[in-house]
Amino acid sequence: MxxxxxxxxxxxxxxxxxxxxxxxxxxxxxxxxxxxxxxxxxxxxxxxxxxxxxxxxxxxxxxxxxxxxxxxxxxxxxxxxxxxxxxxxxxxxxxxxxxxxxxxxxxxxxxxxxxxxxxxxxxxxxxxxxxxxxxxxxxxxxxxxxxxxxxxxxxxxxxxxxxxxxxxxxxxxxxxxxxxxxxxxxxxxxxxxxxxxxxxxxxxxxxxxxLLVDELHKDDAPQPHPPGLAPATHPKIKRAILLMEQHVGRPLPLDLSPRQLERLFKAQTGKAPQAYAKQVRLRTAAWLLTSSDKTVADIASSCGFSDASHLGREFRKQFGLPPIMYREQRGTVAAQARHELIYDETFPGRARAI
The missing domain is CATH 3.40.50.880 (Class I glutamine amidotransferase (GATase) domain)
Structure with missing residues (x-):
């Protein structure tokens, strides 16, 4: 066949x-x-x-x-x-x-x-x-x-x-x-x-x-929005946000005109799509800093920033400290959180390892 x-x-x-x-x-x-x-x-x-x-x-x-x-x-x-x-x-x-x-x-x-x-x-x-x-x-x-x-x-x-x-x-x-x-x-x-x-x-x-399921989701239904950013209810904006997550730093294949996208984004999130996309890119960069050993330059490139300096400037505006310092401070906390999760799942009857 x-x-x-x-x-x-x-x-x-x-x-x-x-x-x-x-x-x-x-x-x-x-x-x-x-x-x-x-x-x-x-x-x-x-x-x-x-x-x-x-x-x-x-x-x-x-x-x-x-x-x-x-x-x-x-x-x-x-x-x-x-x-x-x-x-x-x-x-x-x-x-x-x-x-x-x-x-x-x-x-x-x-x-x-x-x-x-x-x-x-x-x-x-x-x-x-x-x-x-x-x-x-x-x-x-x-x-x-x-x-x-x-x-x-x-x-x-x-x-x-x-x-x-x-x-x-x-x-x-x-x-x-x-x-x-x-x-x-x-x-x-x-x-x-x-x-x-x-x-x-x-x-x-x-x-x-x-099963008390009153609405069947088809395969083109969007996944629920990621946490950390304002939610949206309009399905096209939900999909646009998820595409921003998926295609960080790259143009998005959206089926909306720029004017329509701008209007819907502001109505749904209070932000213009460019500002929202920048937040997604910065949040992704922050996640990569604490969950990977990639260099700041590599993270900048994968998240759509022109270079490490560009990421550093935008990162300080958003988080109040440079990427390296953010990694040093938050990396220890993230490692501890992962340890607690693995400990809880491996030994469900024991107290948390904190």
Whole structure:
């Protein structure tokens, strides 16, 4: 089959009567919300009434062994079957979570993902599950959705990735037999988008109503705005802000005229788009100073400043001290905060290490 062609089970024009099979891989420290939201929509869409039987679709939690996998909140879920014993699936769903605590996906898990990619299965990466798909080498030539929160983590871990293929301003991306999702509540939206390819709309809408979800987000819906800057409610401005985060220091592909953008930005944030973009660039520079060992010159270049002196002048206006001093003062605090997070996640029953 030509990889550019849609999988037969993915045609939105002809819902299939065949039961759709989902294999779900839980990575260490996975996010429980992302997993439960996805599975609950499958469960409620699979059967008539309130029986939750796997009639229209089935799902199985699969793993390298049957040893329980711990979620980031401490709850443990044991796989139902191992990779070796699992039947073929139409969708392989990889659910991730915390990046900086605990082990990553094992080589056995990555090998299973590669085998699934060589079959006709569609691969789905939810939350940081997309990192494991990338490690497995199965996302080449595809657009990739990542949470804005993990955008720079992704760039740092995969420096050779084509940044034009990265999408951090949408809830999820469907690109042929690869589906990537930012995580959280968006796992419900991506599950609905998948099921709508196979089931009648009323079936999926019923499941959403039971979950008290009154608005289904499509793949072009913007992710919630990053913290630290004034929120916006207009969807075009939300998307513009997220694009500023994603394309720091580069021109933005916005579908608004300059006059319309200026008017909407001032109405939504109280700032002109240029001033808002500068704040985004400076906040990104501050984050890089405390979370990376890049030089000030490198940070200036990656954040759209002409040189280190230009960054230094603007940085002092914003933060009241030069970049080097900011790094010295805040770097120690950031390192301590990361230590506390890892300590809490590794030893949930103990007091904070402060």
């Amino acid at each position: 030509n990889p550019a062609e849609p999988h037969p089970l993915q045609s939105p024009d002809s819902p299939s009567k065949q039961r759709i099979r989902f294999g779900i891989i839980l990575l260490p420290n996975f996010t429980l919300t992302a997993f439960s939201g996805f599975v609950d929509l499958l469960r409620l869409s699979a059967d008539e009434g309130d029986f939750s039987k796997p009639v229209r679709c089935s799902w199985s939690v699969i793993g390298e062994t049957l040893a329980p996998v711990r979620a980031s909140c401490g709850i443990e879920i044991a796989p139902w079957e191992t990779f070796e014993c699992a039947e073929p699936f139409d969708y392989i769903v990889v659910v991730g979570g915390l990046l900086h605590a605990g082990p990553a996906a094992s080589e056995t898990t990555l090998a299973f993902i590669r085998r699934a990619a060589a079959s006709e299965a569609t691969l789905v990466g939810i939350c940081t599950g997309v990192f494991s798909l990338m490690r497995a080498g199965v996302l080449g030539g595809h657009r990739i959705c990542v949470s804005w929160f993990h955008y720079w983590d992704f760039i740092e871990r995969f420096p050779s990735v084509n940044e034009e293929a990265l999408v951090a301003d949408r809830m999820f991306v469907i690109d042929r037999r690869r589906i990537t999702c930012s995580g959280g509540r968006a796992s419900i939206d991506v599950a609905a988008a998948i099921l709508l390819r196979h089931f009648e709309t009323a079936t999926v809408q019923k499941a959403l109503r039971i």
